Amino acid sequence: MEKLTKRSVQVDRSPLTLSEKAYIPSILKGLSITVGHVFKKKATVSYPEEKRPFSPVFRGLHILNRDEQGRENCTACGLCALACPAEAITMEAAERKPGEEHLYREEKYAAKYEINMLRCIFCGYCEEACPKDAIYMSETVMPANYTRKGFIYKKEDLLIPKK
Numbered sequence: 001m002e003k004l005t006k007r008s009v010q011v012d013r014s015p016l017t018l019s020e021k022a023y024i025p026s027i028l029k030g031l032s033i034t035v036g037h038v039f040k041k042k043a044t045v046s047y048p049e050e051k052r053p054f055s056p057v058f059r060g061l062h063i064l065n066r067d068e069q070g071r072e073n074c075t076a077c078g079l080c081a082l083a084c085p086a087e088a089i090t091m092e093a094a095e096r097k098p099g100e101e102h103l104y105r106e107e108k109y110a111a112k113y114e115i116n117m118l119r120c121i122f123c124g125y126c127e128e129a130c131p132k133d134a135i136y137m138s139e140t141v142m143p144a145n146y147t148r149k150g151f152i153y154k155k156e157d158l159l160i161p162k163k
Helices: 024-038 079-083 125-129
Strands: 062-064 089-095 108-116 135-137
Touching: 079 089, 079 125, 125 135
Parallel strands: none
Antiparallel strands: 062 135, 089 108
């Protein structure tokens, strides 16, 4: 362990000159810093016109995939909801009606699928846990909203539109 040592610092107590009494050097130093910042590149981005580049590993809004025939990939296994550390995903599984199985990939589907984006921490665990690659995180930035209900995305909001 290091010992803390006390050092004494000698302070210069010489009398101030006239320019130092008027604070002229301090004012000029402050003005030079201000003028230097005027000519620097601005950090502000005019958002709608200019887009800021994102990292290649950026995780945006969630998307529910469809297969080549336009069928939902989600089989309501619930692994994405279990993997979510923020418990942002809620789902309810249901079975297809008899006779409809040939139209769909699986006999089970997600009757209710919601993601609360206010709770989501964009960790990507839901994407990794899904065995059917039904959910992935796009590069779309989450839009602003005025109500809390607007941040709860239902299955219809998350599904890719049919072709």
